Amino acid sequence: MRFHPVAWGVIIGTFLSRTGFFMTLPFLGIYLGKVKGIDPAIVGSILALSLLVGTISSFAGGALSDRLGRYPVMITAMGAWSIVLIGYVFATETWMFFVLSACNGLFRNVFEPTARALLADVTSDEQRAAVFNARYFAINLGGAIGPLIGLQLGAGSTSLLPFLVTAIIFAVYAAILVVFMVMFKERLKKDVAAEPVTMNQMARIVFTDKVFLYLLLGNLFVAGAYSHLDTTLSQYIGHDRIEAYSFLFVVNTISVLALQYPLAKFMKRYSSMTALKLGCLLFGLGLFGFGLFTNLFWLSVSMVVFTIGEILCFVVGDILIGEIAPQHLRGAYYGASGFAFLGQSVCAWIGGVLLQVLGFGQGPLIFAILMLLTFIALPFYQHGQYLWDQRQHQKKSCEKSSQVMI
Template sequence: MNAITKRLTRTWTGFHPVAWGVIIGTFLSRTGYFMTIPFLGIYLGKVHGIDPATIGAILAVSLFVGTWSSFAGGALSDRFGRYPVMIWSMAVWGLVYVGFAFADSPWQFFLLSAMNGLFRNIFEPAARALLADVTSEKQRADVFNARYFAINLGGAIGPLIGLKLGIGGTSSLLPFLLSATIYGLYALLLIGFRMKFKQTRADSRPHVKAESLSARQIVKVVFSDKVFLYFLLGNLFVAGAYSHLDTTLSQYIGHDRVDAYSLLFVVNTVSVLLLQYPLGRLMKRYSSMTALKVGCLLFGLGLFGLGTSEHIIMLILSMMVFTSGEILCFVIGDVLIGEIAPEHLRGAYFGASGLAFIGQSASAWIGGMLLKSLGFSQGPLIFGILMVLAFAAFPFFHRGQLLRNRPAGDREPAANPSMDSDTLENSRSTC
C-alpha cells in the first residue's frame, strides 16, 4: 500500500494547478450533489406530500433536459472559453439548490429539476475539456482517474453528511443551502484560477477557431467523425449497463434482500477507490479502445453474476467485476475523447458524449419491463439478456478501433459541402 501511495503522489504532483482546481472542485461539488439530490424523491414525498408518479416525472425531467443540453454546454465552451461557461453555470447551478430549499409547489420543483439537469450538463463537458486542455496526452489517463476518484469520494461522503443533517425530513433546509454554498465557493475558486492562469488554453486561441463555425457546422463536424460515432454508439450500451445498478438491481435484489443491496452499493464505491489506480496502470499498456472493449465485457459479466448469484461472497465478487468495467469504460472514455477530438472542438465532443444518457433511460425501462413480464424468479434469463446488451458495445468499439488504426487520411471527417476549404482544414487540423 505504501508503494502505491508513493507512486500516486509522484504522479499526481505533476498535474497542472488548474487540473488540481478542477479535481478539488469536482470533489466539493459532488459532495454537495450527493448530499441532497439522491434524497430529493424522499424530500418531495415526506415534506411536500407530492404523489409518487409526479415525483418520478420531476426526477426524470432533469435527466431528459441534461441529455440534450450537454452538447450545447461543450460547444459554448469552445466558442466563449472554458472558464466563462464553467463560472456562470456553476453560479446559477448553486442558486438552483437555494430554490429547492424554498420551493413549495410541484411546478416549481419541475422547473428546478430541469434547471439542475441543464446547468449540470452545461458545466460538466466544459470541465472535462478544461482538464484535457491543461494536461499532456501522457498524463490524461492519470488526471481523469484522479477526477473519477474525486467523484466517488464525494459520492461516499455526501450521503453521510446529508443523512446527518436530516435531509428528507423537516430540517432539509440546511443541506440544500450548504450545497448551494459549496457551489458558490467552487465558482469563486474558478474565478481565482482564471485570474492567476490567464495564459492556459482554457481562454486562448483554440477557441477562436470555433467562432468561425456555426452551430450547425459544429454538429456536422463532430458527428461526421466516424471513430467518435462508433465510440458514442458503444457508449449507449455501456451507459445502459451502468444504469442497472440504481434501477433493475435495486428492484431485483432490494425487493427481498435490502441489506445485501446496501452492502453491494458500499462495495461498488470502495472498489472504485481501490481498483481505479491499479486498473489505470494496467490499461496504459493497451489502446483506449482495447480498454473500452474489456470494460464492456466486464460490465456484462458482472451484471450476469449479480443476477444469478445467491451467496453474498459471489455477489461481492460480481460487483467488483461490474465496478472494474465501470472504471475502464468511464475513465478511459474521457481519455479517448481527449485523444481524438480536435483541440478547438474538444468541448463539443465532450458535450456530445452526454447523449449516452439516452442509453441509461432506455436500459432502465428495459430492465423494468423484463422484471414485470418475466418475474423476479427468472433472474438468469433477465440478466442474461442484460449481459448481451452490455456486450453489444463491443462490435462498435472494435469497429472504431479498426478505423482509428487506419492511415490518418482514411479516418478524417467527411467533407461538408456547406463549409469552405479553410474551415474544413481548421476543423481537421488537430485530429
C-alpha cells in the same frame, strides 16, 4: 504529480462538488418514492428527464465553452446548479420535481464537458492520462464520503438538510472558479478556439468522424448501464433496504479508489477500444448479479465487477476522446460526447417501467434484460476499433513518407 494549478483547482473542486452530489442525488429516487409517494414509473421518468436534458445541454455546452471561454460557462452552470438544489427543499408537487430534474440535468451537463475540456487545455499529451485518472479518483473519493455524510444528514428521508448542504458546496465551488478565472484567465486565452464551433459544425463532427461516431453509439448503451446505479438499483434495493443500497454505493466507490490505478497500469498493454469492450462485458455481468443475488456479500461482488467495467469504460473513454479530437475542437468533442446521456435517460426510464410492470420480485429477469441491452455496445466498439486501427496505420504511413521525402 506536477499538474497546472488550474488542473489542481478543477480536481479539488471536483472532489468537493461530487461529495455534495453523492450526499443527495443518489437518494433522490428513494426520497421521491418513500417520502413523496410517487409511483416507481413516474420516479423513473423524473430521473430519466434529467438525463435526457443532459444530452442536449452537454452538446450545447461544449460549443458555448469554445465561444465564451471555459470559466464563464462553468461558473454560471455551477451557480445555477446550487439554486436547483435549494429548489428541492421547497418543491411539493410532482410537476415541480420534473422541472427541477430537468434543470439538474441542464446545469450538470453544461458544466461537466467544459471542465473536462479545461483539464485537457492545460495538460500536455504526456500527462493527460494521469490528470484524467486523478479527476476520476477525486470523483470517487467524493462518492465514498458523500453517501455516508448524506445518511447522517437523513438523505432519503424527510430531512431536507442534504439538499441545503449540497447547495452550499456548489456555491463555494462557483466562487473558487471566479478566483481562478481572475488569476489565470490571461494565461489561458490562447487555449480558446480561434474559430468558435457552431451547433451545425458540432453535428457534422459527430457524423463525419466515424471513429467518434461508433464510440458514441457504444457509449449510449454503456452509459445506460451505469445509469441503473442511481436509478433502477436505488429503487430495487433501496425501497426496503436503504442501508444495503448505501453500502453497495460505498463498495462501488472504494473499489474505484483501490482498483483504478492498478487497472490503468494493466490496460496499458491493450488498446483503448479493447479496454472499452472488456468494460462493457463486466458492466453487463455486474448488472445481472444485482438481480440474481439477495445476499449482501454476492451483491458486493457484483458491484466490484460492475465497478471494474465502470473504470475501464469511463476513464479510457475520456482519454480516447482527447486522442481523437483536434485541439481547436476539443470543447466540441467533449460536448458531443454528451450524446451518451440519451442512453442514460432511456435506460433509466426502461428500468422504472420494468420494475412497475414486472414487479420488485422479478429481479433476475429485470436485470437480465438490462444486461442484454448493455451488450449491444460490443459490436459498435468492435467496428470503432477497426476504424481507429486503420486511422493510426494511415497516420504512421504518412509520417514515414514525410521522413523519406525529407
